Amino acid sequence: MKPSQNQLREGLQAVCNHARMQAPGPHPLLAVTAQYAAPALYAFCRWIVDTAATRGWQRLYFLSRDGYWMRMLCEEISRTLDLELECRYLYASRMAWRAPCFHLAGEEGWEQLFQPAPGISLLGALGRLGLSREETSHWADLAGIPPEERERPLSREEMNGCRLRMQHHRGFAAFAQGRSQEAFRQTEGYFRQEGLLDGRPVVLVDTGWTGSMQRSLRMLLEHMGRSGPLAGLYFGLYRQPVSPADGEYRSWYFAPDSPVSRIVKFNNNVLEALCAAPHPMAVGYTCRAGEYVPRFRPEEEPEASPLFLQREEILMAFCREMLAKAPELDAGCLEKEVRRRLEKLCWTPTRQEAMAFSGVLFCGDTSESARKSLVRPLSREQAAGFLFYRRLQNRGGANPEPHFWPCGSLAVSRLPQKSRYRRHLYWWETAWNLRNRKGGS
Numbered sequence: 001m002k003p004s005q006n007q008l009r010e011g012l013q014a015v016c017n018h019a020r021m022q023a024p025g026p027h028p029l030l031a032v033t034a035q036y037a038a039p040a041l042y043a044f045c046r047w048i049v050d051t052a053a054t055r056g057w058q059r060l061y062f063l064s065r066d067g068y069w070m071r072m073l074c075e076e077i078s079r080t081l082d083l084e085l086e087c088r089y090l091y092a093s094r095m096a097w098r099a100p101c102f103h104l105a106g107e108e109g110w111e112q113l114f115q116p117a118p119g120i121s122l123l124g125a126l127g128r129l130g131l132s133r134e135e136t137s138h139w140a141d142l143a144g145i146p147p148e149e150r151e152r153p154l155s156r157e158e159m160n161g162c163r164l165r166m167q168h169h170r171g172f173a174a175f176a177q178g179r180s181q182e183a184f185r186q187t188e189g190y191f192r193q194e195g196l197l198d199g200r201p202v203v204l205v206d207t208g209w210t211g212s213m214q215r216s217l218r219m220l221l222e223h224m225g226r227s228g229p230l231a232g233l234y235f236g237l238y239r240q241p242v243s244p245a246d247g248e249y250r251s252w253y254f255a256p257d258s259p260v261s262r263i264v265k266f267n268n269n270v271l272e273a274l275c276a277a278p279h280p281m282a283v284g285y286t287c288r289a290g291e292y293v294p295r296f297r298p299e300e301e302p303e304a305s306p307l308f309l310q311r312e313e314i315l316m317a318f319c320r321e322m323l324a325k326a327p328e329l330d331a332g333c334l335e336k337e338v339r340r341r342l343e344k345l346c347w348t349p350t351r352q353e354a355m356a357f358s359g360v361l362f363c364g365d366t367s368e369s370a371r372k373s374l375v376r377p378l379s380r381e382q383a384a385g386f387l388f389y390r391r392l393q394n395r396g397g398a399n400p401e402p403h404f405w406p407c408g409s410l411a412v413s414r415l416p417q418k419s420r421y422r423r424h425l426y427w428w429e430t431a432w433n434l435r436n437r438k439g440g441s
Contacts, residue, residue: 023311038314065093073315103177189287209268281297
């Protein structure tokens with residue numbers, strides 16, 4: 001007999017409590033890991049393993065950095081279920097894969113390189129191609145772009161103006177093409193080493209959101225001479241795939257046609273923070289002593305902090321306990337409970353839960369050049385920017401200050417009527433999603 005939803009909830013809470021006891025400590029992120037991250041990642045990984053078994057896939061590639069713990073959990077699940085499943089960790093990022101695509105994409109490559117984004121500067125835009133501050137200054141001088149336009153956030157019109165000046169500078173265009181071609185060579189060496197060119201089906205696992213990583217990978221593999229099945233298993237997808245040529249896309253928690261409330265009451269930045277790996281973003285690849293390894297930012301080094309290791313203990317303890325106690329757990333009931341918990345965390349977190357993320361820096365851009373705190377206290381004027389009519393008035397103006405988790409920032413702010421701001425956020429996000437479904441821009 002399948003357990004009822006209440007029985008599942010009680011049993012799941014008992015497993016959460018057991019996992020939390022494996023890593024005692026005062027940091028609030030440990031409790032958040034046990035109550036929210038562990039159930040969500042376990043349920044997602046169980047779906048991944050079941051899907052791979054059904055499709056006959058024997059190798060999965062987990063993309064860094066969000067796939068770090070997913071790989072470990074899938075290995076534990078497949079080992080316990082006695083399944084033959086090879087789980088590989090692939091160092092990747094939008095920056096690492098778009099830079100070698102730049103010289104292959106023509107005009108689209110230039111548009112991606114200079115794509116406007118909240119808080120992005122010329123320095124950040126050229127950082128997408130791996131240019132340093134010194135290289136950016138050198139080419140900006142030659143293109144006649146003044147210093148004051150290089151580090152301040154640029155509007156869409158200003159960014160387009162910079163794109164035209166840099167794109168039509170013959171010296172820079174040749175330099176950018178050469179930088180991209182060199183990145184392509186290094187990437188091909190890494191892909192060949194990791195088995196992506198051996199002809200077997202390539203199946204990616206990642207959190208998801210837009211599917212752009214799979215599209216970049218398809219483009220790279222095609223130009224490396226590889227043809228064959230390409231698929232992706234994702235936590236969620238906001239958009240439909242751009243082209244059938246990019247392969248198969250499957251998502252677990254939500255898809256572009258899912259109920260709007262499920263999408264609106266989820267925050268992908270929160271999940272990414274919960275999935276954080278103990279190493280910085282890979283920005284490319286290099287060959288050392290005959291082995292291709294990822295390149296990280298020079299100022300950042302891989303580090304597994306005690307807090308990270310404690311969180312890992314919680315996740316693995318939760319996974320093992322779930323496998324031991326509920327091998328035949330109803331997937332639908334589990335997904336429903338995970339959804340209830342994630343909506344609670346993303347939309348109405350307590351102050352303590354939101355404060356657990358206070359040290360997390362986040363950036364929505366490929367280059368990660370303008371990172372800000374995921375959670376930060378808001379003034380009344382800043383919170384007023386969430387009001388529906390204020391947003392309508394500001395449309396078409398300068399890019400607003402990015403807030404990567406508005407409800408988290410509201411939770412740590414000393415403001416009255418927080419429910420009012422959340423209500424306006426819900427209205428705005430709902431209208432935005434509905435408009436996009438109708439093909440609006």
